[in-house]
Amino acid sequence: MQRDHVLREINELLANHSFETSHIYDRSCFDMVARKRLLLLLLKVLINIDGLTGPQAEEIKKVASTFLASPLVVGLKSKHEYLEEDVVYERHGIPVIAPETLKNMITEEIYPEVFADRGGYFVQVDGNVIKDARERENLSLKDLANKAHVSRETIYKYEHGRVRACPETVITLESILNMKITLSIDIFKIPQSGNVKMAEDTPKELAQLGFGVIKTNKTPFDAIAKSDPELAELKKNIAMITNMEKNRNQKILNKMALNVKDLSGVTGTEAVFIFEHKKNMECIEGVPVVHNWEIKEMESSKEFLKVIKERKECN
Secondary structure, eight states, X not given: OOHHHHXXXXXXXXXXXXXXXXXXXXXXXXXXXXXXXXXXXXXXXXXXXXXXXXXXXXXXXXXXXXXXXXEEEEEEEXXXXXXXXXXXXXETTEEEEOHHHHHHHHHHOOOXXXXXXXXXXXXXXXXXXXXXXXXXXXXXXXXXXXHHTSOHHHXXXXXXXXXXXXXXXXXXXXXXXXXXXXXXXXXXXXXXXXXXXXXTTOOHHHHHTTEEEEEOSSSXXXXXXXXXXXXXTOSOOXXXXXXXXXXXXXXXXXXXXXXXXXXXXXXXXXXXXEESSOOSOOEETTEEEEEHHHHHTOXXXXXXHHHHXXXXXHO
């Protein structure tokens, strides 16, 4: 199956189930974004999931963390085998699933509980549920261990959340205790922002307004401006910035504008071009243009976002 075909199927699946979806982006660290209420997905599709490199994964996590999105890789196989349905894999800290797993989650709200790791498949169990059920059945640790054909120490570790269980043992325990003991995998985790660093060469004009710039690679935009969280006056504290001191022709600018406008709508952020020299231009394809000399005269980030709003509405 071709990667483009998988991408189109995923886009159609999400769009048909009340997700707002973005364009599909070529040559980007992520392929598309999709939003449904508070859930924002940052998706990468691969035929072979081992093709995801460490630097690519870090870039995806950096963008996801800044946008408060959940990064997710959808793939067909690794170099050793095809991906199993309803199993979560992982590459460089990003969850990886098969297309059918995504379909089950979106259409049936069936979330995977099994994850693959070195040594096989594992399940996270709810230790409190196991302990409560064991005590309710008047079973000692040794009694339950004997029935499940595991050691007493293993049951103790299950109850204290110290180890994962293999699916076969879980099936046996659930049969003995007559109840569900597994936990669904939190596949929509948002990466921690601790590794996201502001660029040291943030333009002084933006820095004076309280913005730090996070530069990106292989994205439809050049950078992300993130405001100081202590500035409560801002309703939106992120703006995608493009054309950071770069010489691009009008055709390329128009294409970039369409992409960042699309992303802006799905992610709920602002988009803006910042130009050094191009005068007599306030908007490109619906994306506001702000010039450095204008930013120098602004007194606050609120004023910066006000100009963006006015020029967007005038388009």
